[in-house]
Amino acid sequence: MTNRKVRFNKRTLFTWLLLAGFIVLFSPQAITGKFQLLFASAFHWPLNLTRNLMLSAVTSQPVGGNAERAGLPYQNQIANLQARVDEVEKKYQQVAGFRAKHPFEGAKFITANITRATNSELIIDSGQKDGLIDGLFVFGDNGVIGTIAGVTAYTAKVRLITSSSCKLEVKIADKSAILQGDGRNIKIKTLPKTCPVQIGQQVFCQPKPGLLNTPIIVGTVSECRLSENPHLWDITVTPAADISALNSVGIIKY
Amino acid sequence: MRWIRFAILIIFIMLIQDGLLSKLRIHPDLLLIMLVFFAVHGTISDAIITSFAIGLASDLIASTPVGAGIISFGLVGTGLAYLQQTISLRKTPFQAIAIFVAGVLCAILILFLSYLKTPVAGDFFRLFVYSSLYSAVAGPFLFPPMKWLMSLFSENRRFY
Numbered sequence: 001m002t003n004r005k006v007r008f009n010k011r012t013l014f015t016w017l018l019l020a021g022f023i024v025l026f027s028p029q030a031i032t033g034k035f036q037l038l039f040a041s042a043f044h045w046p047l048n049l050t051r052n053l054m055l056s057a058v059t060s061q062p063v064g065g066n067a068e069r070a071g072l073p074y075q076n077q078i079a080n081l082q083a084r085v086d087e088v089e090k091k092y093q094q095v096a097g098f099r100a101k102h103p104f105e106g107a108k109f110i111t112a113n114i115t116r117a118t119n120s121e122l123i124i125d126s127g128q129k130d131g132l133i134d135g136l137f138v139f140g141d142n143g144v145i146g147t148i149a150g151v152t153a154y155t156a157k158v159r160l161i162t163s164s165s166c167k168l169e170v171k172i173a174d175k176s177a178i179l180q181g182d183g184r185n186i187k188i189k190t191l192p193k194t195c196p197v198q199i200g201q202q203v204f205c206q207p208k209p210g211l212l213n214t215p216i217i218v219g220t221v222s223e224c225r226l227s228e229n230p231h232l233w234d235i236t237v238t239p240a241a242d243i244s245a246l247n248s249v250g251i252i253k254y
Numbered sequence: 255m256r257w258i259r260f261a262i263l264i265i266f267i268m269l270i271q272d273g274l275l276s277k278l279r280i281h282p283d284l285l286l287i288m289l290v291f292f293a294v295h296g297t298i299s300d301a302i303i304t305s306f307a308i309g310l311a312s313d314l315i316a317s318t319p320v321g322a323g324i325i326s327f328g329l330v331g332t333g334l335a336y337l338q339q340t341i342s343l344r345k346t347p348f349q350a351i352a353i354f355v356a357g358v359l360c361a362i363l364i365l366f367l368s369y370l371k372t373p374v375a376g377d378f379f380r381l382f383v384y385s386s387l388y389s390a391v392a393g394p395f396l397f398p399p400m401k402w403l404m405s406l407f408s409e410n411r412r413f414y
Contacts, residue, residue: 013303
């Protein structure tokens with residue numbers, strides 16, 4: 001009796017499992033995404049260990065490469081400060097005597113380690129317990145790398161700017177545009193041809209009330225050509241941060 | 255089928271796949287190799303359950319919508335198990351071809367099912383095909399250790 005095996009009809013078994021698959025597929029992503037976060041949370045320690053091991057093994061270290069990599073956050077910080085100075089100057093011109101606040105005054109800066117990384121998202125080891133909510137901007141090397149899109153108690157999912165589902169309002173050549181990833185690259189396809197765009201030009205994330213008070217660098221223009229629509233540019237942007245080499249990220253919360 | 259051993263093996267492979275191999279742009283898909291292994295070496299009922307379970311594992315570590323992997327791996331694994339009854343896939347070249355074909359089929363299905371929910375990255379299919387090719391090369395060499403692990407301490411050297 002105790003050794004009796006439970007036998008299923010193959011077709012019934014297959015049908016039920018297939019049905020379960022479809023139910024999971026069409027369930028809201030907010031629910032199913034939690035399973036992925038749960039796995040990352042449960043196996044946080046071995047995942048972190050193996051990821052760091054692999055990262056140190058595959059990261060190429062050319063002569064002078066480390067110095068260049070170490071300088072990246074400072075270059076981005078200079079660009080952010082320059083953008084801030086330009087913006088403040090503009091404000092001074094508009095309103096005499098206007099005293100601008102420090103960009104991150106009153107903001108809480110939360111740092112988190114990356115436990116999992118793919119081309120389009122990151123899983124980090126901070127969550128609701130640290131005050132994270134959906135929509136917060138995530139920084140790497142002092143540049144914007146994505147936004148929070150899914151939080152559990154101890155983990156959160158970061159939707160990277162390279163993700164096809166990430167859309168960010170950015171400023172380029174003093175014009176607003178929408179930046180969107182395509183899985184590998186970041187593209188701007190909404191800028192009219194009349195705007196002067198140059199290779200190497202910096203792209204900044206537009207301030208968002210309650211989430212970001214000042215423009216922060218997202219990347220630089222690496223390719224610029226006319227799109228299928230002859231009135232619009234097809235701009236490729238290289239991220240300001242070396243996302244694949246990041247071990248930790250920062251999140252700004254006001 | 256030794257289900258506890260299967261559960262430990264699948265978690266171990268998920269950790270290797272997600273932690274060690276995820277930093278490489280193109281890498282063999284160990285879960286795909288596992289799918290073909292159980293479809294070829296197990297009974298049909300076991301192959302059905304393991305295929306859907308491996309699909310769920312794949313969804314948990316991939317950036318595609320959860321569910322697409324369950325259905326794709328489930329369908330391909332079950333199909334392969336039935337095919338195994340007609341064509342023997344015990345020889346190494348056949349196993350390599352089976353892994354590659356299963357990988358491409360899974361990629362097509364995942365891509366199609368993902369489009370029903372959220373569009374996935376543009377070069378997903380190309381990466382999956384390359385990954386299947388790598389898996390086809392590495393897979394037959396990973397079958398003997400998998401078989402050894404699954405039949406360890408078994409008197410008749412069978413794990414199902």
